[in-house]
Amino acid sequence: MHNNGKRYKQFATGLQQPLLDSYIVDFRQSIVLLQDNIDNNVLLKNYRLELAMKEKVAYIDFRKIRNAKDLAEHLLEQYKQFFNNATDFKLSQDDHYALADVLDLFTKVDNKHENIVIWMDNFTDIFSLQEHGWLFGLLRGTFQHHQNIAYVFTSDSKEKVNKIFMNHDNPFLKFARIIQ
Numbered sequence: 125m126h127n128n129g130k131r132y133k134q135f136a137t138g139l140q141q142p143l144l145d146s147y148i149v150d151f152r153q154s155i156v157l158l159q160d161n162i163d164n165n166v167l168l169k170n171y172r173l174e175l176a177m178k179e180k181v182a183y184i185d186f187r188k189i190r191n192a193k194d195l196a197e198h199l200l201e202q203y204k205q206f207f208n209n210a211t212d213f214k215l216s217q218d219d220h221y222a223l224a225d226v227l228d229l230f231t232k233v234d235n236k237h238e239n240i241v242i243w244m245d246n247f248t249d250i251f252s253l254q255e256h257g258w259l260f261g262l263l264r265g266t267f268q269h270h271q272n273i274a275y276v277f278t279s280d281s282k283e284k285v286n287k288i289f290m291n292h293d294n295p296f297l298k299f300a301r302i303i304q
Contacts, residue, residue, distance in 0.1 A: 133257055141171060146272075147301065149179060154275040154300035156247075156285055168278060172243055180206045184289045186249040186273070192219040192259060196226045203229050206240070219255065220262070227266040234270045247277040248284035260288070264295035275300060 147153045153160040159218055161166045175181055182202035189195045196215055203226065206208050208227055233240065250256050267275060279285050288296045 131279060134228070139176075144171065144302070145175075146176065148276060149239075149274070150159050150273045152239070152272060154288060156193045156277045156279065156302045157298045158285065158302075158304055159278050159280045159284055161281070165280075172276075175241060175243075179241050181243055182206075183243045185245040187246045189249070189253065191253060192223050195259075196222040199223075202242075203233075207233060220258070223259075223262060224266075225300065227262070230273060231269065233268065235273045237272050240273045241276060242273055243276045243278070246280070247279050247298075248279040248281050248288065250288075251284060260295045262297060267299065 144155075147155050159168060172181060172183065176183075182199065182205075184195070184198050184202065189198060193215070197221070200210065200213065200215065207216055207229075213225075213229070216225060230240070230242070250259060253259060267273075277285075281303070285302060288294050289298065289300055289302055291297060
């Protein structure tokens with residue numbers, strides 16, 4: 125697609141890359157992107173990789189997460205790629221505290237006005253985790269205070285996205301703009 129002499133990628137959702145950049149980079153807005161077909165999957169992956177060239181992008185694939193402790197370990201690994209103040213950081217043996225402590229690291233960075241994007245691929249797979257109930261509360265309770273961290277959630281299930289972001293009983297109610 126051409127616009128003002130520039131070539132932009134057109135996602136299957138109808139969005140152009142500059143619009144995604146505006147949501148994520150300029151406004152630090154949390155969004156949900158539906159990966160509803162193979163083409164969109166590939167374009168979103170390529171977009172994430174391009175975004176990582178200009179922003180600190182922490183990438184978590186929920187299809188690879190087995191439990192809360194595993195999520196804490198993956199987040200800590202991503203954090204250590206950008207910041208060297210966690211080299212001696214030890215995870216608590218308690219899953220809840222381990223995740224809360226790692227999320228606290230991101231909160232401290234947010235307070236220093238570091239711009240970060242946390243990209244959570246296949247986020248709706250969180251339902252497969254036994255502890256998903258308290259995970260929703262802990263994650264949302266932490267994320268809502270971050271001003272310099274943009275969250276990108278992807279999913280291939282519109283139904284599960286609605287269950288998380290449109291359900292009045294879920295802490296993530298209206299937390300992110302759903303892009304369809």
